[in-house]
Amino acid sequence: MIVVMAHHSAHANVESVVTHIRERGLSSQLNEGVERTVIGVLGEVYDELQDELTLMPGVVEVFRISKPYKLASRDFHESDTVVYIGESRVPIGAGHFTVFAGPCAVESEEQTVATAKAVKKAGAKVLRGGAFKPRTSPYSFRGLFEDGLKILSSARSETGMPIITEVMSPKDVDLVARYADVLQVGARNMQNYSLLDEVGMTDKPVMVKRGMSASYEDWLLAAEYVMAKGNHQVILTERGIRTFETFTRNTFDLSAIPAVRSMSHLPIVADPSHSTGRYFMVRPMAMAATAAGADGLIIEVHPNPDMAKCDGAQSLTFDNFSSLMNSVKAIREAISGGN
Ligand code: PEP
Ligand code: MN
Secondary structure, three states: OEEEEOOOOOHHHHHHHHHHHHHOOOEEEEEEOOOOEEEEEEOOOOHHHHHHHHOOOOEEEEEOOOOOOOOOEOOOOOOOOOEEEOOOOEEEEOOEOEEEEEOOEOOOHHHHHHHHHHHHHHOOOEEEOEOOOOOOOOOOOOOOOHHHHHHHHHHHHHHOOOEEEEOOOHHHHHHHHHHOOEEEEOHHHOOOHHHHHHHHOOOOOEEEEOOOOOOHHHHHHHHHHHHHOOOOOEEEEEOOEOOOOOOOOOEOOOOHHHHHHHHEOOOEEEOHHHHHOOHHHHHHHHHHHHHOOOOEEEEEEOOOHHHOOOOHHHOEOHHHHHHHHHHHHHHHHHHOOOO
């Protein structure tokens, strides 16, 4: 249920509505927008509550949201959300386009710092790198764990780039959040509800990657878990879904970008690396996603993809990444009419 309060409604009126909701055993979250103040009522609402709230001072309108996701919906937050990343507050969303790039996995300080410098030079704003890797086989390289986080943190000191890294287990959230600027929830964990709860209790932005067989609604409900715990800094990432096609690693669902944009106010990033699994498809799909209106891209880059311990086949060389960035820039200029 959504309660729309009069523009610049008195603080006391907002407080009374919040108290009323709490006394009914429900919880609420506030969105103080420029145009209007909206209170989202969370929990099992009942029909009479709508009338009770409509009669309260300062209340303009009360309506029920039919969709199962509430805080992630445009009913709760009409305009696009901007998420700010790291100490330098790199913005993403509402016209701010941001590229995350770096190796699939942190392998060494040398590899990570060299990649960070190269992707920064080409225009990436956030460094990616996995320290806890979700691998299909338990015998594959699974990451350097805390040592990997330390390497990412020295790459941040050397380049000034904020870092994004995956957290796989609720028990590691505190540790990863001590180092990371953005917590990444991977496709395999999109429905790990204890993990979503836990990252929702941190003050770090969270990237929620789409599960490989998740519908848009499942995906937005995963974001809702994070937001319901009070953390509204969520970034959604389309990373391809499982289909019958075997040429590509996954099938990139380009439609997800305009579809989810119509459903949600959260920034949407495209991951052409995991979507395709093949390096030569990354640039064209990055361009397509940019043209479709993505708020950013997350791309895997490695100094020597043939030697990568993880996802080498989809990783770009420094030169290929730089050429991708030029193409993406050209698309951005084309779609914004040259502005
Ligand atoms: C990754 O970003 O390296 C990764 C494992 O992605 P996904 O969860 O989308 O497979
Ligand atoms: Mn990867």
